[in-house]
Amino acid sequence: xxxxxxxxxxxxxxxxxxxxxxxxxxxxxxxxxxxxxxxxxxxxxxxxxxxxxxxxxxxxxxxxxxxxxxxxxxxxxxxxxxxxxxxxxx
Numbered sequence: 428x429x430x431x432x433x434x435x436x437x438x439x440x441x442x443x444x445x446x447x448x449x450x451x452x453x454x455x456x457x458x459x460x461x462x463x464x465x466x467x468x469x470x471x472x473x474x475x476x477x478x479x480x481x482x483x484x485x486x487x488x489x490x491x492x493x494x495x496x497x498x499x500x501x502x503x504x505x506x507x508x509x510x511x512x513x514x515x516x517x
Contacts, residue, residue, distance in 0.1 A: 431502075444506070469484050470482070479494055492507070
């Protein structure tokens with residue numbers, strides 16, 4: 428099981444989402460905690476200035492960007508649309 432910590436930037440963006448999207452985010456994060464769901468969530472490595480980060484899909488528009496701190500511990504950095512996480516600065 429993967430443990431998760433949340434960056435302030437993620438929490439700020441999460442609070443601005445519609446309630447229905449927040450529920451979907453909670454559901455996908457719970458699925459993410461079990462590695463057997465990673466293929467279904469389309470977990471993928473990012474490139475460029477986010478080369479040490481990974482992302483997975485919440486829905487067609489929203490993606491969650493995270494980084495592995497250890498094999499079983501991740502930091503969720505942000506939630507955004509595809510273009511938004513391309514602009515994410517580290």
